[in-house]
Amino acid sequence: MQKRMNDSELLDAFEGALRTDALFPLYQPQINHNTKHMVGAEVLMRWKDPEFGMQYPSDFIPVLEKNDLIFRADLHIFELGCRFLKKCSEQDIHLVPLSFNMSRYDIYNHTYVDALEAIRKKYDVPVKLLRIELTESSAIGGLALVTAAIEKLHSYGYIVEMDDFGSGYSSLNILKDLNVDVIKLDMKFFDGTIGGRGGIIIGAVVQMARWLEIPLIAEGVENMEQADYMKSIGCYYIQGYLYSKPLPEETFIDMLQRTSHEPLKPAMNLISTMDAGKFWNPQSMETLIFNNFVGAAAIFTYEENGSAVLLRVNEKYLRELGMNLSEKEIVGHDVMAGQDEHNKKIYTDTIRRAIASRDEETCETWRAIHSDCCGDDEICLRTDMRVIGVAGNQYLLYAMVQNITAEKRNFMVLEQSERRFRFASEQANVYAWEYIVATRQMRPCFRCMRDLGLPAVLENYPEPAIAMGIFPPDYADMYRDWHRQIAQGVKSLEAIMPLTVGRIPFHVRYTTEFSESGKPVKAYGSATLVIEESQKT
Ligand code: C2E
Ligand code: CA
Ligand code: CA
Numbered sequence: 165m166q167k168r169m170n171d172s173e174l175l176d177a178f179e180g181a182l183r184t185d186a187l188f189p190l191y192q193p194q195i196n197h198n199t200k201h202m203v204g205a206e207v208l209m210r211w212k213d214p215e216f217g218m219q220y221p222s223d224f225i226p227v228l229e230k231n232d233l234i235f236r237a238d239l240h241i242f243e244l245g246c247r248f249l250k251k252c253s254e255q256d257i258h259l260v261p262l263s264f265n266m267s268r269y270d271i272y273n274h275t276y277v278d279a280l281e282a283i284r285k286k287y288d289v290p291v292k293l294l295r296i297e298l299t300e301s302s303a304i305g306g307l308a309l310v311t312a313a314i315e316k317l318h319s320y321g322y323i324v325e326m327d328d329f330g331s332g333y334s335s336l337n338i339l340k341d342l343n344v345d346v347i348k349l350d351m352k353f354f355d356g357t358i359g360g361r362g363g364i365i366i367g368a369v370v371q372m373a374r375w376l377e378i379p380l381i382a383e384g385v386e387n388m389e390q391a392d393y394m395k396s397i398g399c400y401y402i403q404g405y406l407y408s409k410p411l412p413e414e415t416f417i418d419m420l421q422r423t424s425h426e427p428l429k430p431a432m433n434l435i436s437t438m439d440a441g442k443f444w445n446p447q448s449m450e451t452l453i454f455n456n457f458v459g460a461a462a463i464f465t466y467e468e469n470g471s472a473v474l475l476r477v478n479e480k481y482l483r484e485l486g487m488n489l490s491e492k493e494i495v496g497h498d499v500m501a502g503q504d505e506h507n508k509k510i511y512t513d514t515i516r517r518a519i520a521s522r523d524e525e526t527c528e529t530w531r532a533i534h535s536d537c538c539g540d541d542e543i544c545l546r547t548d549m550r551v552i553g554v555a556g557n558q559y560l561l562y563a564m565v566q567n568i569t570a571e572k573r574n575f576m577v578l579e580q581s582e583r584r585f586r587f588a589s590e591q592a593n594v595y596a597w598e599y600i601v602a603t604r605q606m607r608p609c610f611r612c613m614r615d616l617g618l619p620a621v622l623e624n625y626p627e628p629a630i631a632m633g634i635f636p637p638d639y640a641d642m643y644r645d646w647h648r649q650i651a652q653g654v655k656s657l658e659a660i661m662p663l664t665v666g667r668i669p670f671h672v673r674y675t676t677e678f679s680e681s682g683k684p685v686k687a688y689g690s691a692t693l694v695i696e697e698s699q700k701t
Contacts, residue, residue, distance in 0.1 A: 166217030174227050177213055182240050187211050189241050189248070190410035191262070193419055194381055194403040197391045201426040202419070203381075203401055204295065206263045207245045208410045209237065225267070234267045239279055246287035246294075248413060257417060260425050263295040263325055268302040271309050277316045284320075291321035297348065299327045307341055314343055325381075344378065346428060351384040351404070377430040401428065460484035460565045464499045466515050468557045472499040475560075484567045486533060486543060499563070502531035514549060519559055524550045528568065544572040571680075595691040599625055599674070601651050601684045616664070634664055650676050650687045660694060669694040 169177070181187045187209060194204045211219040228234040242264050252259050270276045284291060296317055302310045314324050325346040382394045385404030394402065411419065460480040466472045474495050482489060494501075500508045507529040514527035526548050534540050546566045553560035595616075596609040606625035608618045622628045626647060630640045639661050646657050658673040670691040677686045 165215070168223055169213060169216050169219055171227050173216070174219075174224050175231060175233075178228070178233060178237075181211055181213070182236065185244065186213060187237055187240055189244050190412060191416040192403055192410040193260075193408045193416070193423075194263075194401055195407045195423075196400050196426060197395050197402045198400045199424075199426065201424045202260050203426055203428050204261045204263060205416065206297070206383075206403060206410075207241060207265070209241050209265070210410075229267060229269050232269070235270050235273050235276055235279075238265065238267060238270055239276075239283065242280055243283050243287075246283055246289045249289045249293055250287040252417065252420070257420055258425060259293055260420065261293045261295050261323065263297050265297045265327070266302075266313075268299060268304075271298070271302050271313045277313060277320070280322075281320050292323075295323040295325050295346065297325045297327040298344070300329055303342065310342060318343070346379050346381060348381045348383050348403075349399070351382060351386070351390055379428040379430045381428075458564070460567075462499065462563045462565065463552075464561055464563065466519070466559045466561055470512065472512070472515065473497070474499050481565060484565055485545070486541070486567070500529075500531075502533055503529055504532075507531065511547070514547070515559075515561065518549050518551050518561060522551055524548050528572070543567055543569045595670075597689045599647065599650065599687045599689060601686060604647070606689075636662055636667060646674060650674060650684055653678070653682075653684050661691075663691060 177186070188211075189207045190210055191205045192208060193202050194206065195201070196203055209221050209225070211224055213219060225234065225237075228237050245262050245264060249259060249262065266276070280296075284294065298310065298313070302313075317324050323345045324343075325348055326342065326344040327348050327350075329347045329349050379401065380399045381401040381403055382390075382399050383403045385391050385394065385402045385406050387406055390404075391402050391406055394400070408419065458478070458480075460483065461478050462474055462481050463476040464472055464474045474497055477494060482494075500511050503511060510527050511529050514525050518525040526546065528544060528546050530542055530544050532540060532542055544567070546568045547563050548565075549561050549563040551559050552562045595612045597612055598607050599605070600607070604623070604625055606622040606629070607620065608616075608622070612618050613620065616632075616634060626635065626640075626643050629635050630637075630643065635643050642659070643661070649657065654676060656673065656675045658671065660669050661672050662668060663670045663672070671694050672689065672691045674687045674689050676684050677688065679685050
């Protein structure tokens, strides 16, 4: 008999289902449509109740999620999958990596990834055989939790897949924010039609994945027409009824033994196959994606004679530049408009680098802009660019821009106040120096050089200053430890120390400077005569 179980029947049966393996995995192969080799398999949960028969995940998973039981079901399936891998390896059955689904509720559970890892270790499964699928919808509650989960999975060596890409929440930008290794695209989200609207979206997603050089697996592929279509746009990996339904263990082992295997690889050769023309057809879905899903972006051509002309920009690009212009008004103009010769050179060099490397290249340039409301201003843009097409000696480049003016100005103010501080310290009775964390170099101020006879750069600081006796031996270890603390990110340090051969008390201070990412970069040291301060008061 087969009957769909209701919520309370499911909850009553849950513990028993774990114990008796009524909750168990099926395996659905993933095949390279070109070579027919297997590249992996997805593990799919089933529940076969002794009384009610087979239950499907779309029915029981929401119930488990609602009742905070999904992590136990997922760990159970992961454990059975690991046990299966171990058994196969003991029987010398050649294996492919398995993909396990991670519910978005598992992401809220901070112990989940460690629990996976404990199970993996228990069965001694090589981590390269394990992939974890997260759905795009996991990011709905914010990126922080998903990012943390991905980082943790990566730290243990798991491959992370973005499941159901294109199902709705997607902004293509999410691919830049979430560091996933594989993308899965489900045909059902494109209503299976090809050539029409759905097909064009798929095409654009495939192109995006290729830019990022991430392997793509098409899921839910039911017929040859769909598989051939995916192949024609550069997505070779197929999971779907066309090749196989989800299989029970024995049948899956048969298939493993009958097929050759190969690893997943990113789709390549974008430039030679890309149909760049679609990008400026206003009707095309590429255009829709360009306008709606990516950040501030522009497409421009570059000719070897140096001319760089904007072909397309999206709304966000105009906004990022603070322009109250329409796309029409700036298309056809120089991408570098508003930049002086110095900044133009930086931009042009970056284009040339992008052409040579065929990789993403970045620059930061200033440009003058004018807007009717705010008048003239200067802005700083960070541009990430990449070649996406070549025709003769003309190149097509895709640029993502970010307005970093505020960030830059802050930095310049800091730099200026630092310069002022340095200047002031030359006037007062202060010795100043800077310590560079990465290289352990110290650069003394002019006064230090003059009074203490120091060279312009001291390597392996603070050892030379200790050796020279500027810092007395009984303070040497403490002073060494300061530099360790700086490297570990301490914000400031201070103490009174008797310095130089005269052992004169100085107030020694350090202030650490951090990079944008929070790493300690430099520390500014100063030594002020204590005597002088007491004399002053
Ligand atoms: P999913 O992760 O997107 O899994 C793919 C679904 O598509 C599976 O449904 C699979 O049987 C089905 N499928 C595969 N090929 C074809 C095809 O050619 N045509 C059609 N129409 N469907 C195809 P299934 O097994 O019913 O699973 C449904 C969903 O339940 C999964 O979607 C996944 O979100 C969830 N799920 C399955 N197993 C687990 C699990 O172990 N843990 C968690 N948390 N969720 C799971
Ligand atoms: Ca999945
Ligand atoms: Ca899926």
